[in-house]
Amino acid sequence: MSLESIEAYPWFLNKHLDLMVNERLVHTRFNAGEWMEHWRYLLARMLDMWLAARPRRFLVAVAGPPGSGKSVLAEQFHWLIDRGIFHKEAHSVALPMDGFHFPNAYLESHFRRLPDGTDIPLSQVKGQPDSIDVKSLRQHLKMLVGRPDHMDWPGYSRFTHDVVPNKLQVHHSANFVIVEGNYLLVDRGIFAGIPDLFDLKIYVDGPGAKIIANLMERHIAGGKTVDEAKDWVKRIDLPNARIAESSKSNADVIIERDGDDDLSAVVWREKQTQLSATSPTAEAAKPSSSPATPPTNTTAATPPTQ
Numbered sequence: 001m002s003l004e005s006i007e008a009y010p011w012f013l014n015k016h017l018d019l020m021v022n023e024r025l026v027h028t029r030f031n032a033g034e035w036m037e038h039w040r041y042l043l044a045r046m047l048d049m050w051l052a053a054r055p056r057r058f059l060v061a062v063a064g065p066p067g068s069g070k071s072v073l074a075e076q077f078h079w080l081i082d083r084g085i086f087h088k089e090a091h092s093v094a095l096p097m098d099g100f101h102f103p104n105a106y107l108e109s110h111f112r113r114l115p116d117g118t119d120i121p122l123s124q125v126k127g128q129p130d131s132i133d134v135k136s137l138r139q140h141l142k143m144l145v146g147r148p149d150h151m152d153w154p155g156y157s158r159f160t161h162d163v164v165p166n167k168l169q170v171h172h173s174a175n176f177v178i179v180e181g182n183y184l185l186v187d188r189g190i191f192a193g194i195p196d197l198f199d200l201k202i203y204v205d206g207p208g209a210k211i212i213a214n215l216m217e218r219h220i221a222g223g224k225t226v227d228e229a230k231d232w233v234k235r236i237d238l239p240n241a242r243i244a245e246s247s248k249s250n251a252d253v254i255i256e257r258d259g260d261d262d263l264s265a266v267v268w269r270e271k272q273t274q275l276s277a278t279s280p281t282a283e284a285a286k287p288s289s290s291p292a293t294p295p296t297n298t299t300a301a302t303p304p305t306q
Contacts, residue, residue: 065241097181099154203251
């Protein structure tokens, strides 16, 4: 492992760092304890994988339930790599999956039929699998693998709550690409085969109470009332989280965040069998043997075939 290549006491430890995440300023940090216990070993393992993949572009998927901190983690990786902490020849970009929602005009004019025969516009279930242009997502991921001289990537505005075509640009020089999104590790239905496009698959998780608090804060900041935010979390975000959770076993590494958004555990998949079956870390890292079945009142519970 390239542990000696990752500085043990970099200058930014315990300092507040401001990152732009989804158009909002997020205050974050790397504390000394989590750096020595988790970050340094994680980056060293990733460095070994990146070096082994050269000269190919290295693609990382960061998946997990909504509100788990995927976007922040992706931007933290990008920040570290672009400051030379990782490797002087590594050049990164962090890309969101959110830009592959269908535009609002499409969502308002296309419908889902519920079991009781009622038709509702897809705008009412925005974020669930049938509100996402998975065909375009797959095409763009394959372009990333092909590494053209230049390519565009759609973004998403948290202010207009709509997609922004060609918002981000990816240059050929980017040899470490982080893509974050709820369903990137889902390998069935319309998402089948997408996890195979990545060199490293990361699943991010955290305490349920913290995830729900993050979602409430996000929705209220986006203009929803408290009651509207509660309804959206219950009706949309939690079913989406269960779909994401069903893909946890496809991860190469599981990263757990604590209530302070610090890394509390990093478990590589092949090491799970080496942990004590009764240890808290083993229980937290163990993939679910029978993924939870989403509620029957949403037809998006299982990604549709296409």
